[in-house]
Amino acid sequence: xxxxxxxxxxxxxxxxxxxxxxxxxxxxxxxxxxxxxxxxxxxxxxxxxxxxxxxxxxxxxxxxxxxxxxxxxxxxxxxxxxxxxxxxxxxxxxxxxxxxxxxxxxxxxxxxxxxxxxxxxxxxxxxxxxxxxxxxxxxxxxxxxxxxxx
Amino acid sequence: xxxxxxxxxxxxxxxxxxxxxxxxxxxxxxxxxxxxxxxxxxxxxxxxxxxxxxxxxxxxxxxxxxxxxxxxxxxxxxxxxxxxxxxxxxxxxxxxxxxxxxxxxxxxxxxxxxxxxxxxxxxxxxxxxxxxxxxxxxxxxxxxxxxxxxxxxxxxxxxxxxxxxxxxxxxxxxxxxxxxxxxxxxxxxxxxxxxxxxxxxxxxxxxxxxxxxxxxxxxxxxxxxxxxxxxxxxxxxxxxxxxxxxxxxxxxxxxxxxxxxxxxxxxxxxxxxxxxxxxxxxxxxxxxxxxxxxxxxxxxxxxxxxxxxxxxxxxxxxxxxxxxxxxxxxxxxxxxxxxxxxxxxxxxxxxxxxxxxxxxxxxxxxxxxxxxxxxxxxxxxxxxxxxxxxxxxxxxxxxxxxxxxxxxxxxxxxxxxxxxxxxxxxxxxxxxxxxxxxxxxxxxxxxxxxxxxxxxxxxxxxxxxxxxxxxxxxxxxxxxxxxxxxxxxxxxxxxxxxxxxxxxxxxxxxxxxxxxxxxxxxxxxxxxxxxxxxxxxxxxxxxxxxxxxxxxxxxxxxxxxxxxxxxxxxxxxxxxx
Ligand SMILES: Cc1cc2nc3c(=O)[nH]c(=O)nc-3n(C[C@H](O)[C@H](O)[C@H](O)COP(=O)(O)OP(=O)(O)OC[C@H]3O[C@@H](n4cnc5c(N)ncnc54)[C@H](O)[C@@H]3O)c2cc1C
Numbered sequence: 175x176x177x178x179x180x181x182x183x184x185x186x187x188x189x190x191x192x193x194x195x196x197x198x199x200x201x202x203x204x205x206x207x208x209x210x211x212x213x214x215x216x217x218x219x220x221x222x223x224x225x226x227x228x229x230x231x232x233x234x235x236x237x238x239x240x241x242x243x244x245x246x247x248x249x250x251x252x253x254x255x256x257x258x259x260x261x262x263x264x265x266x267x268x269x270x271x272x273x274x275x276x277x278x279x280x281x282x283x284x285x286x287x288x289x290x291x292x293x294x295x296x297x298x299x300x301x302x303x304x305x306x307x308x309x310x311x312x313x314x315x316x317x318x319x320x321x322x323x324x
Numbered sequence: 325x326x327x328x329x330x331x332x333x334x335x336x337x338x339x340x341x342x343x344x345x346x347x348x349x350x351x352x353x354x355x356x357x358x359x360x361x362x363x364x365x366x367x368x369x370x371x372x373x374x375x376x377x378x379x380x381x382x383x384x385x386x387x388x389x390x391x392x393x394x395x396x397x398x399x400x401x402x403x404x405x406x407x408x409x410x411x412x413x414x415x416x417x418x419x420x421x422x423x424x425x426x427x428x429x430x431x432x433x434x435x436x437x438x439x440x441x442x443x444x445x446x447x448x449x450x451x452x453x454x455x456x457x458x459x460x461x462x463x464x465x466x467x468x469x470x471x472x473x474x475x476x477x478x479x480x481x482x483x484x485x486x487x488x489x490x491x492x493x494x495x496x497x498x499x500x501x502x503x504x505x506x507x508x509x510x511x512x513x514x515x516x517x518x519x520x521x522x523x524x525x526x527x528x529x530x531x532x533x534x535x536x537x538x539x540x541x542x543x544x545x546x547x548x549x550x551x552x553x554x555x556x557x558x559x560x561x562x563x564x565x566x567x568x569x570x571x572x573x574x575x576x577x578x579x580x581x582x583x584x585x586x587x588x589x590x591x592x593x594x595x596x597x598x599x600x601x602x603x604x605x606x607x608x609x610x611x612x613x614x615x616x617x618x619x620x621x622x623x624x625x626x627x628x629x630x631x632x633x634x635x636x637x638x639x640x641x642x643x644x645x646x647x648x649x650x651x652x653x654x655x656x657x658x659x660x661x662x663x664x665x666x667x668x669x670x671x672x673x674x675x676x677x678x679x680x681x682x683x684x685x686x687x688x689x690x691x692x693x694x695x696x697x698x699x700x701x702x703x704x705x706x707x708x709x710x711x712x713x714x715x716x717x718x719x720x721x722x723x724x725x726x727x728x729x730x731x732x733x734x735x736x737x738x739x740x741x742x743x744x745x746x747x748x749x750x751x752x753x754x755x756x757x758x759x760x761x762x763x764x765x766x767x768x769x770x771x772x773x774x775x776x777x778x779x780x781x782x783x784x785x786x787x788x789x790x791x792x793x794x795x796x797x798x799x800x801x802x803x804x805x806x807x808x809x810x811x812x813x814x815x816x817x818x819x820x821x822x823x824x825x826x827x828x829x830x831x832x833x834x835x836x837x838x839x840x841x842x843x844x845x846x847x848x849x850x851x852x853x854x855x856x857x858x859x860x861x862x863x864x865x866x867x868x869x870x871x872x873x874x875x876x877x878x879x880x881x882x883x884x885x886x887x888x889x890x891x892x893x894x895x896x897x898x899x900x901x
Contacts (some may be wrong), residue, residue: 192856197896199892205778208404208406209406209757209777211436212406212433213433214431214438215433218440220438220441220442223435223446224449226452226456227430227434228895230866230867230880230888231866231880232866233865233866234867234871235867237870238371239876240850243889243892244892249896259753262867263868263869265841267778270868277361300757300759300760
């Protein structure tokens with residue numbers, strides 16, 4: 175396998191290979207937010223190419239340790255495109271997701287990573303515009319964090 | 325297909341296929357560079373591109389590669405997995421590869437189409453996405469679907485033409501049907517319509533005929549004044565709760581078809597004079613035609629002049645779509661008027677006439693019979709005023725060089741479009757996907773026109789968007805066929821991507837047991853200790869229990885800890901090749 179850059183995703187690591195903006199990992203869900211993100215693409219709405227998506231069945235299945243792993247390995251931010259109230263599996267998905275974010279924030283704090291590098295918003299299956307707006311704003315705020323750090 | 329084979333020292337043998345999608349991808353992503361970047365990845369033994377990976381020819385080539393190159397993993401980088409996961413799992417199976425060792429990388433919706441402005445960036449991102457898919461596939465395990473028996477009955481929600489025709493179709497295929505209608509009578513809009521376009525079929529008559537057909541089939545159980553309040557259960561075996569006559573009834577079904585239709589646009593007060601006497605909607609007008617004798621009379625006065633204003637409530641900012649039926653319905657109504665009283669003067673004020681297909685013939689006929697058509701500009705709609713009970717319509721007619729014309733009609737018919745019905749309770753109960761226009765969304769308008777992203781739930785008729793009767797019936801039958809295709813088999817295959825426990829890591833703390841609302845996890849004896857055990861048939865595959873385990877002892881197949889971590893790592897690898 176090709177080696178992985180060994181730097182922390184705290185804005186200090188090398189710039190993204192694609193463009194130059196902050197690298198954002200999105201956790202989406204197969205049934206709810208991923209169709210919303212697909213719709214953004216089919217509608218040719220643009221967002222930075224440094225935003226990449228890993229899709230899972232449900233937001234409640236995101237491990238806090240994955241978020242830490244992503245940030246430590248080189249992502250500048252993690253965005254959870256949550257299925258929120260629309261979750262087809264778990265009625266309390268929103269509360270569970272909030273708990274996951276809380277635990278991830280604790281882990282991040284323990285590892286000296288700024289809590290603002292993790293953001294969550296509910297993205298519905300047709301939330302193309304909200305997704306685009308949210309990830310653009312998030313990338314913008316991450317770029318701001320990098321400037322402060324520099 | 326250009327061909328690039330590299331012998332690999334790795335343990336796995338993965339084939340990667342990158343799709344041009346006829347330009348939808350390759351216009352914005354340099355596909356050759358993607359291939360170049362991944363062909364030397366460990367474990368990748370085949371890396372090729374194709375104009376359309378989903379074409380029959382390419383599918384067969386992939387299956388052949390699997391057999392001849394002994395592939396044990398497959399990656400197709402193309403469109404959204406929502407469209408072609410099933411297709412390529414099928415290809416894998418045909419080649420002798422376990423379908424769950426296939427990963428689809430979404431380099432169209434989530435790459436080329438989202439970055440049409442940045443070829444360099446999109447190419448780099450596509451490379452990352454393909455690498456991540458390879459990483460996931462490298463750690464994939466063969467999985468066998470769980471086979472469960474299905475309930476050979478369906479519930480159809482909505483008893484308009486679409487729902488009635490779907491119910492009859494299902495019954496004729498030997499399946500039991502519950503037909504749930506909110507109103508007291510079956511029929512929907514059609515049940516209230518007089519002669520309809522095309523062919524002049526009478527709406528009441530058509531609805532009655534369908535009702536007779538339904539009553540003749542004992543396999544169809546009709547509930548009127550009834551509504552769906554809840555759906556629970558698993559694929560192929562759902563429990564749908566219906567509220568009817570103050571009672572809650574539980575229906576055991578294998579599939580759900582939604583055919584709840586549309587609402588007619590209600591103009592705002594004052595919109596084209598709406599609210600003034602003599603200004604009516606197309607729905608009001610067809611009702612009048614139905615009830616009125618000949619000659620046509622409005623409020624005791626004979627109607628001698630009619631002005632129709634088209635596109636009311638359609639093709640504007642709030643409802644940007646065309647409602648499809650209204651041009652043809654208004655033209656048809658005017659022919660009915662002429663047939664009853666050839667002396668009535670009829671003026672049609674339109675933006676664009678869309679009497680598509682054979683409906684055009686009625687448009688030609690109406691002009692031949694004296695209807696006058698005037699085209700107004702999008703930004704200069706006609707003005708309707710009412711003075712002392714007499715109506716006046718002024719319009720600038722683009723067909724006569726922009727002359728300002730005035731008409732004094734007895735009746736103004738606002739040719740109103742279709743809007744989504746207010747169906748919040750049903751939408752929530754079935755978790756129906758609602759589009760930006762407020763109608764229900766199918767997975768794909770061309771390839772999967774009646775299925776929704778919600779397993780076991782299809783949609784048909786005008787609840788999907790404006791449709792004529794013929795189109796509604798066709799989609800009703802399509803939904804029936806889709807549902808029957810699942811139910812007639814008697815068994816359904818459940819996704820084997822469910823959770824599993826690593827017993828050696830489990831301490832039996834029981835955290836996961838409480839995390840599963842489906843009671844899929846229990847603690848079982850393992851030697852002297854207790855460990856968690858998962859009932860694969862009860863597990864929904866959400867992975868909600870995974871983060872609850874303090875020992876990292878639970879994994880979701882297809883999304884294991886190792887797979888996600890290696891995907892994250894791969895997404896970060898530089899794209900320079
Ligand atoms: C004025 C007018 C004239 C038209 N003329 C023509 C014509 O000449 N030719 C033509 O081809 N088309 C015509 N159309 C279009 C035609 O009406 C539609 O194509 C057709 O009605 C669509 O059928 P449907 O079954 O999808 O929806 P609908 O007719 O709307 O039936 C839906 C049914 O679902 C029920 N329902 C809704 N919500 C629920 C719920 N939550 N639970 C249970 N039941 C529910 C409703 O009560 C209704 O019975 C006309 C439409 C209008 C308004």
